[in-house]
Amino acid sequence: MSPDLTPRNTRETQERVLVLDGHTNQALACVRSLGRAGHEVLVASHRRWPLAAWSTYCRGRFRLAGETVAAFAEVRGWARERGVTIVLPLTERACLLCNAERQAWEAQGIIVGCGRDDMLLRAFDKAETVRYASACGLSIPPTRVPTSLADAREAAEAVGYPCVVKPRFSNMLDGAVFWPGGGARYVGHPAQLDAALEASRQGDRWPLIQGFVPGQGKGVFALCDHGKPVAWFAHERLRDVRPSGSGSSLRRAVALDPRLREPTERLLCEMKWHGPAMVEFRDDGTNAPSLMEVNGRFWGSLQLAVSAGVDFPRLWVDLLRGHKMAPSAAYSEGVTLRWVWGDVKRFLYILAGAPRGYPGRYPSWWQGLRELLDSSILPGRYHGAADGQRRVLVTGGAGFVGSHLTRMLLERGYRVRILDRFDYGRAGIDGLHHPHLEVIPGDICSSRDVSRALRDVHAVVALAAIVGDPACNLDPEETINLNYTATKVLVEACNFYGVRRLVFASSCSVYGASNQSLLTEQSRLNPVSLYAKTRVLSENIIFDRSGDLEPVVLRLATVFGLSPRMRFDLVVNTLTVRAVVDGEISIFGGNQWRPNVHCRDVARAFIAAIEAPAGAVAGEIFNVGGDALNHRISDLGHIVAEVVGGVRVIQQDAMADPRDYRVSFEKIRRVLGFEPRYTVAAGVQEVAAARGRDAAVGVGRRQTVSLHPRGSAARVPWSLPELVARSARAAGPPATRNPQRDLDGR
Numbered sequence: 001m002s003p004d005l006t007p008r009n010t011r012e013t014q015e016r017v018l019v020l021d022g023h024t025n026q027a028l029a030c031v032r033s034l035g036r037a038g039h040e041v042l043v044a045s046h047r048r049w050p051l052a053a054w055s056t057y058c059r060g061r062f063r064l065a066g067e068t069v070a071a072f073a074e075v076r077g078w079a080r081e082r083g084v085t086i087v088l089p090l091t092e093r094a095c096l097l098c099n100a101e102r103q104a105w106e107a108q109g110i111i112v113g114c115g116r117d118d119m120l121l122r123a124f125d126k127a128e129t130v131r132y133a134s135a136c137g138l139s140i141p142p143t144r145v146p147t148s149l150a151d152a153r154e155a156a157e158a159v160g161y162p163c164v165v166k167p168r169f170s171n172m173l174d175g176a177v178f179w180p181g182g183g184a185r186y187v188g189h190p191a192q193l194d195a196a197l198e199a200s201r202q203g204d205r206w207p208l209i210q211g212f213v214p215g216q217g218k219g220v221f222a223l224c225d226h227g228k229p230v231a232w233f234a235h236e237r238l239r240d241v242r243p244s245g246s247g248s249s250l251r252r253a254v255a256l257d258p259r260l261r262e263p264t265e266r267l268l269c270e271m272k273w274h275g276p277a278m279v280e281f282r283d284d285g286t287n288a289p290s291l292m293e294v295n296g297r298f299w300g301s302l303q304l305a306v307s308a309g310v311d312f313p314r315l316w317v318d319l320l321r322g323h324k325m326a327p328s329a330a331y332s333e334g335v336t337l338r339w340v341w342g343d344v345k346r347f348l349y350i351l352a353g354a355p356r357g358y359p360g361r362y363p364s365w366w367q368g369l370r371e372l373l374d375s376s377i378l379p380g381r382y383h384g385a386a387d388g389q390r391r392v393l394v395t396g397g398a399g400f401v402g403s404h405l406t407r408m409l410l411e412r413g414y415r416v417r418i419l420d421r422f423d424y425g426r427a428g429i430d431g432l433h434h435p436h437l438e439v440i441p442g443d444i445c446s447s448r449d450v451s452r453a454l455r456d457v458h459a460v461v462a463l464a465a466i467v468g469d470p471a472c473n474l475d476p477e478e479t480i481n482l483n484y485t486a487t488k489v490l491v492e493a494c495n496f497y498g499v500r501r502l503v504f505a506s507s508c509s510v511y512g513a514s515n516q517s518l519l520t521e522q523s524r525l526n527p528v529s530l531y532a533k534t535r536v537l538s539e540n541i542i543f544d545r546s547g548d549l550e551p552v553v554l555r556l557a558t559v560f561g562l563s564p565r566m567r568f569d570l571v572v573n574t575l576t577v578r579a580v581v582d583g584e585i586s587i588f589g590g591n592q593w594r595p596n597v598h599c600r601d602v603a604r605a606f607i608a609a610i611e612a613p614a615g616a617v618a619g620e621i622f623n624v625g626g627d628a629l630n631h632r633i634s635d636l637g638h639i640v641a642e643v644v645g646g647v648r649v650i651q652q653d654a655m656a657d658p659r660d661y662r663v664s665f666e667k668i669r670r671v672l673g674f675e676p677r678y679t680v681a682a683g684v685q686e687v688a689a690a691r692g693r694d695a696a697v698g699v700g701r702r703q704t705v706s707l708h709p710r711g712s713a714a715r716v717p718w719s720l721p722e723l724v725a726r727s728a729r730a731a732g733p734p735a736t737r738n739p740q741r742d743l744d745g746r
Helices: 006-014 025-036 069-081 093-102 102-107 119-123 126-136 148-161 190-200 258-270 300-309 311-321 341-350 366-372 400-411 447-454 468-473 475-495 530-542 571-582 600-610 633-644 668-673 680-692 720-731
Strands: 016-019 042-044 058-063 084-086 163-166 170-175 177-180 185-187 210-212 216-225 230-241 247-252 276-282 290-295 336-338 391-395 413-421 437-441 459-462 501-508 550-556 558-560 585-587 593-598 620-624 630-632 647-653
Touching: 006 084, 006 459, 016 647, 025 042, 025 148, 025 300, 042 069, 058 069, 058 190, 069 093, 069 102, 069 276, 069 437, 084 311, 093 170, 102 126, 102 668, 126 210, 126 258, 126 290, 148 190, 148 210, 163 190, 163 668, 177 413, 177 680, 185 190, 185 550, 190 230, 210 593, 216 247, 216 258, 216 311, 230 300, 230 311, 247 300, 258 276, 258 290, 276 311, 300 311, 300 336, 300 550, 341 366, 391 400, 391 447, 400 413, 400 600, 413 447, 437 447, 447 475, 459 475, 468 475, 468 530, 468 600, 475 501, 475 530, 501 600, 530 550, 550 600, 558 600, 558 680, 571 585, 571 633, 571 680, 585 633, 593 600, 593 633, 600 668, 633 647, 633 680
Parallel strands: 016 042, 016 084, 042 058, 391 413, 391 459, 413 437, 459 501, 501 550, 550 620, 558 593, 585 647
Antiparallel strands: 163 185, 163 210, 170 177, 216 230, 216 276, 230 247, 247 336, 276 290, 593 630
């Protein structure tokens, strides 16, 4: 006899629930959830050995003859005999088939756990979803809904190539026949369009034509009571089963981003949604997240929400029973769930190659194999701090890159702890107030400060350093102390406190002067400055003393762009500010190559290194930048002059700085899928335009500067000339400075 698993205090309110689609992952999550809540759970599926039937909480199972109205009539009779009171359809087909004879279910006293067809089609029909989203003002990809072949061809031209051909329905019920959607198809040029249209057409319903949207998939989950969300959850996709886009094999619970919650709430209210819904977005980290689709049912990653503390199946059954719903409770962020069979399928998709016309990056078979064999992320394993959060320590978190990284980590649901001496003031985090942000004023050279900052930390990003040649040369002993000795203290303390991962900011300047055409992570190092030499020494000590730590070294290209804590001693920023203030720039030599990268892209690279599986990054070095961002110094001058306008470029033949190198960024693109989003011209434009905005820098007048692109105002009460002067003073007196060195930076 099986043990009685029903809690005593719930026996009087027990329901008999029939969970359909028992072969799915969400069915197993439902059976576990409802069984633990004291309900008696039965399972039905058209598969012979459905996954959910293996659960200890399953009290009976029924095998459907198929996915037809007649088969559902049979299971309805079986449910009546067993006293079922609620039926939960979990897929679109099951919802549509239950609704086909909804009155018959309800006549037997069985509550149907899905909305009626008129509501469901607002999500199931993607054209309807787009219509509702447009009415609510949501950000959506460029979309057309054609009604003929000629209309579809015209729509593709209007949207532009590459485009996505997306079936209107994942499954469309036409009488007694289902028209499957078959998934999205990618079209790179007009010759591929007709075949994709024909494959995606469902009877007289033509597929949608949409623009391709890059970025990370993010899901917002809600349980609604007639248009009002009563429970919330959010996750991010770390790996898709199909690399071109699909359900996820690796996902993580994250904080509910207001940029996602607010449009989701508006949309579900407009749709008058009742029941569970998953609203999917794509977030490129720059623009407003774009709505992809609405899944108006339970989803494959349902177990992640339950594990994190949002028990959607139990809440939905309570709502169906007419119970009053309490406000949504907080959930644990950082819970990570891996679907191993999904990773196996992902690897097979990788071996098959990218779908025809797919415009995005596609992982290599080697990357897929490393993902599959990586044991650092086990099924259902939780990665977080002791208080239920993922906590990251960012040393130098108020600096040029750190101020961006801190904000991005907070947006992604991390708890962030900053350790910073604030040598350049607190401008980088002024105005940044967040319940998950902790600031420790301290010195990375102090073992006491480092120990205090490392407690209960999941990962460390080491940014704190004296950066750039002029600043390092002012006090070589202090430079060695801060840039090298402090690294030894940090590594040893990370091992002592059990930190999992250390991501260290190194520099492409370690390559120095090189005759090699394109430098990779395996190229010979030739540091020619004190700063570069401290980076090489630090890299070595990190790998030598890593112990159980997962060290990752990022060699950054020369950084540029706008930041809450601005730097004007970097080549692009220096040229830009001189062009704006003086109307002319001087180029010394000019034939030297420099790799470049925007400060926000650098922050993205650090996040990618934090979140990547250990098998992909532990003990590895990555150059951070983009192949298209390798420029000669003279080219940078001309880009600045063109963007700013009306600038005189003075070419000087003298070249005092021997550094000259082009760098390959193939490895970080291949392993982490990282590519920069900002060009040099875009960085020049944002710095130059800062003086022209109402809240930006004014030339020749004192004004407060708002520098954070998402509106977190970091206030800098200086005029642009004063900022230039401050940077110049930080670099040293004019007599000790080399005019060309001012243009290099990291």
